[in-house]
Amino acid sequence: MNAAAGAVTATTSLIACEGVTVAYGDGDARVTALDAVDLAVEPGERLALWGRSGSGKTTVLHVLGGLVVPNEGRVMWKEQELSSLDEAARGRARALGIAYIFQGSNLLSHFTAFENVAFAREASAESADERRNSRADYEPADLLELVGLSSKLDSLPGELSGGEAQRVAIARALAQSPELLLCDEPTGHLDSDTAERVLDLIEALQREFSFALVTATHDAGVAARAGRVVELTDGRVVGVVSS
Numbered sequence: 001m002n003a004a005a006g007a008v009t010a011t012t013s014l015i016a017c018e019g020v021t022v023a024y025g026d027g028d029a030r031v032t033a034l035d036a037v038d039l040a041v042e043p044g045e046r047l048a049l050w051g052r053s054g055s056g057k058t059t060v061l062h063v064l065g066g067l068v069v070p071n072e073g074r075v076m077w078k079e080q081e082l083s084s085l086d087e088a089a090r091g092r093a094r095a096l097g098i099a100y101i102f103q104g105s106n107l108l109s110h111f112t113a114f115e116n117v118a119f120a121r122e123a124s125a126e127s128a129d130e131r132r133n134s135r136a137d138y139e140p141a142d143l144l145e146l147v148g149l150s151s152k153l154d155s156l157p158g159e160l161s162g163g164e165a166q167r168v169a170i171a172r173a174l175a176q177s178p179e180l181l182l183c184d185e186p187t188g189h190l191d192s193d194t195a196e197r198v199l200d201l202i203e204a205l206q207r208e209f210s211f212a213l214v215t216a217t218h219d220a221g222v223a224a225r226a227g228r229v230v231e232l233t234d235g236r237v238v239g240v241v242s243s
């Protein structure tokens with residue numbers, strides 16, 4: 001284990017946390033969720049954030065996705081300091097290429113599978129076009145076909161199985177033409193066979209589209225599929241293992 005390997009060394013990183021500290025609450029209720037975290041993600045790499053419940057995995061993803069602003073430290077997206085932007089600007093930064101698969105699939109419950117994907121594509125189409133990203137060529141129905149759900153276009157999330165809902169969430173994330181895909185416990189609610197298929201699918205799509213993938217998981221087997229595993233304990237990076 002070499003914790004220093006998680007430090008920010010390259011200027012070519014896609015995204016990097018530098019000395020990021022996040023605290024929730026005040027006074028006696030204050031919780032330090034992240035404590036001086038350094039973490040760099042390279043373009044196209046497959047990285048796992050691994051640690052027990054409460055270790056800070058989701059908070060790291062929220063920081064990387066611009067959803068939480070650190071109390072200390074900064075987040076660099078390419079040349080741009082993400083953490084110094086106001087909320088609207090962070091929203092634009094997200095539209096520049098960061099997609100999120102939340103803990104639980106988090107689909108819009110009153111919209112069909114097709115509409116969930118179409119809505120995400122619409123929201124990021126302009127910036128995706130600006131990036132001349134080939135995935136912008138995929139229509140929502142194509143993306144749902146890619147994840148094997150052509151027969152479920154008109155299904156509402158409540159009519160889908162857990163694995164199917166997770167695949168819609170994957171198609172929705174792809175609709176944003178991500179350069180960085182953040183996955184929070186993508187298999188947390190799935191049986192082991194379905195989990196395996198969902199992970200295989202995400203990895204196949206990563207090979208095809210070359211986005212960087214950061215997966216938060218408490219599961220050592222899921223983490224072991226990554227090229228680099230960053231271990232978190234009590235909000236600190238305590239180890240980095242590359243395979």
Ligand SMILES: Nc1ncnc2c1ncn2[C@@H]1O[C@H](COP(=O)(O)OP(=O)(O)OP(=O)(O)O)[C@@H](O)[C@H]1O
Nearest residue numbers: 024025031033052053054055056057058059060218
């Ligand atoms: N909104 C919040 N308000 C207060 N404390 C929070 C909040 N979100 C997270 N925390 C605390 O911050 C710490 C890190 O939480 P986080 O959700 O990042 O952990 P995690 O590793 O994702 O856990 P899990 O595996 O259970 O999802 C925990 O102590 C948690 O209780």
Ligand SMILES: [Mg+2]
Nearest residue numbers: 057058103184
């Ligand atoms: Mg979590």
